[in-house]
Amino acid sequence: MPDTALYAPATTQGASVVSRPDVTVTRAAPLARLAFRGDATAAGKAGAAFGASLPMAPLAANPVGQRAALWLGPDEWLLLAASGTVGEEVPWALARTLCDEIATAVGTHPHALVDVSERNVALIVSGPRAAALLNTQVFLDLDEGAFPVGQVTRTLFTKAEIVLWRTGPDTFVVECWRSFAPYVEGLLANG
Amino acid sequence: MLLISCPWCRVERPEIEFRYGGEAHIDRPAQPADLDDHQWAEFLYMRSNPKGLLAERWRHVHGCGRFFNAVRHTVSDRFVCVYKTGEKCPDLEALAREGAQ
Numbered sequence: 001m002p003d004t005a006l007y008a009p010a011t012t013q014g015a016s017v018v019s020r021p022d023v024t025v026t027r028a029a030p031l032a033r034l035a036f037r038g039d040a041t042a043a044g045k046a047g048a049a050f051g052a053s054l055p056m057a058p059l060a061a062n063p064v065g066q067r068a069a070l071w072l073g074p075d076e077w078l079l080l081a082a083s084g085t086v087g088e089e090v091p092w093a094l095a096r097t098l099c100d101e102i103a104t105a106v107g108t109h110p111h112a113l114v115d116v117s118e119r120n121v122a123l124i125v126s127g128p129r130a131a132a133l134l135n136t137q138v139f140l141d142l143d144e145g146a147f148p149v150g151q152v153t154r155t156l157f158t159k160a161e162i163v164l165w166r167t168g169p170d171t172f173v174v175e176c177w178r179s180f181a182p183y184v185e186g187l188l189a190n191g
Numbered sequence: 192m193l194l195i196s197c198p199w200c201r202v203e204r205p206e207i208e209f210r211y212g213g214e215a216h217i218d219r220p221a222q223p224a225d226l227d228d229h230q231w232a233e234f235l236y237m238r239s240n241p242k243g244l245l246a247e248r249w250r251h252v253h254g255c256g257r258f259f260n261a262v263r264h265t266v267s268d269r270f271v272c273v274y275k276t277g278e279k280c281p282d283l284e285a286l287a288r289e290g291a292q
Contacts, residue, residue, distance in 0.1 A: 058200045058255070073255035074199050139192065139205045153200070156207055156253045 005066050006031065007124055007173055008086045017185045023127035025188050028173070029086045032095035033120050034079040034102070038111030043077065046113075049105035050079055050098065061152040061165055070152045070165060078116075078163060078175070090117045120163075121181045123174040125188070130170050136191040137184075138162075144169060160184055197251045198259050198273045204251070212248030214238045215260040216280050242266060244283045244290075248276075262286060 009015060010027040018025035036046055040056065047053035052064035055071045062069045066082040081098055083091035095117045102113055125134060131142040137158045140147060152165040160183055163175035176184050193206040220226055220234055239245065245265050250258045262271040262281060271286050 059202065073257055076256060139207060153202075154254055154256075155204075161253050 006063060006068050006080055006082050007122060007167070008082070009124065010088070011086060012088055017123065018133075018189055020127070020129075023125065023129040023133050025133075025185070026124045026126070028122035028124050029082075030088070030090040031117065031122070032081040032083070032091050032098060033115070033117045034081075034095070034098060035114045035116045036077045036079055036102070036111065037075050037113075038106065038109070039075060042106050042109045042111040043075075045106045045109065046077075046079075046102045046111070049101045050081075052079075054079075059151050059153050061150055063167075070163065072152075072154050072163065092117070119177055120175050121178050123176070123181075123184065123188070124171065125174060126168075126171040128170055130172055133188060133191050134164070134172060134174075137187050138164065140164070142166075142172075157184055158187060193268065195249065195261070195270055196273055197254055197257075198275045199255045199257045200251065204254055208251060208253040210250045210252045212250050212258060215246040215248045244271060244287050246280050246283065249273075264290070 007028045010029045015027040016024070017027065036054070038046065043054040047069060050067060050069065052062050052067040052069045054069045054077045055062045058071060060071045066084060068080045070078040070080070072078055081094055083094045095115050099113060099115055135142055138155060140155055147166055149166050149169055152163065154161065154163050157174065157176065160176055160180040162184065165173045165175070167173055174184065194203040195206055195209050196203045223231065242265060244262055246260055246262050248258055249261050258276050259273055260276060261273045262283065263269065264271065271290065272281060274281070
């Protein structure tokens, strides 16, 4: 399981996509997700309101308890938050509250803040062969020297765009668009 | 697999993550209305198309999403250097001399 308090396995039926002795793929419970864009000043204010500062270093992630800010680009971050109770529903109240608090904190400074909670789903890929399974479709060097624990990047999963986050030596989180999920899951199940 | 380094992410990534954006350092005319059709066509369509080093725009579309510039050899497909948008174009002739040595 991931070394972060953020992701919990979903409790819904069929949440286990791959279950082998050396690698498992599990759907994660829904999270509140926000897409944030803005300059360093806006990011600083947003991070203070969000509870996890927005990393300025490329490919960095900043998980703080049940919050995480992921660097996607020099002016773009993905903000993730869990409500603490694992349910089947997106924690809408949390998403709404975070949106309001960040928008208030950043104020009139130019920025974009969009609730994308329902756009993404997350898959937890875990086990000694996690990197090998992902490498059947992801064209990155997933050796720990080249892609260390904590690194996050947007990349391609064959034809689907994903956000890949290494949360542990043998654990990755694949954030993909909801409509791409059957494609990604199918390729992982056959990989 | 061709690896391209992104000056924003500061890593090398496979070519499939990138999109080509055409020749770099082509300034849009300050007053397009003052141009006649011939001059406008020059700006829109005419490119240097060299056999050798060319400064190009590339976009890391499946990564950080940002545009950057790269100097690439149009024959060998070798990337000589990459730099962020807004930075000065390197001296292509000097780079070509270095490459020839």
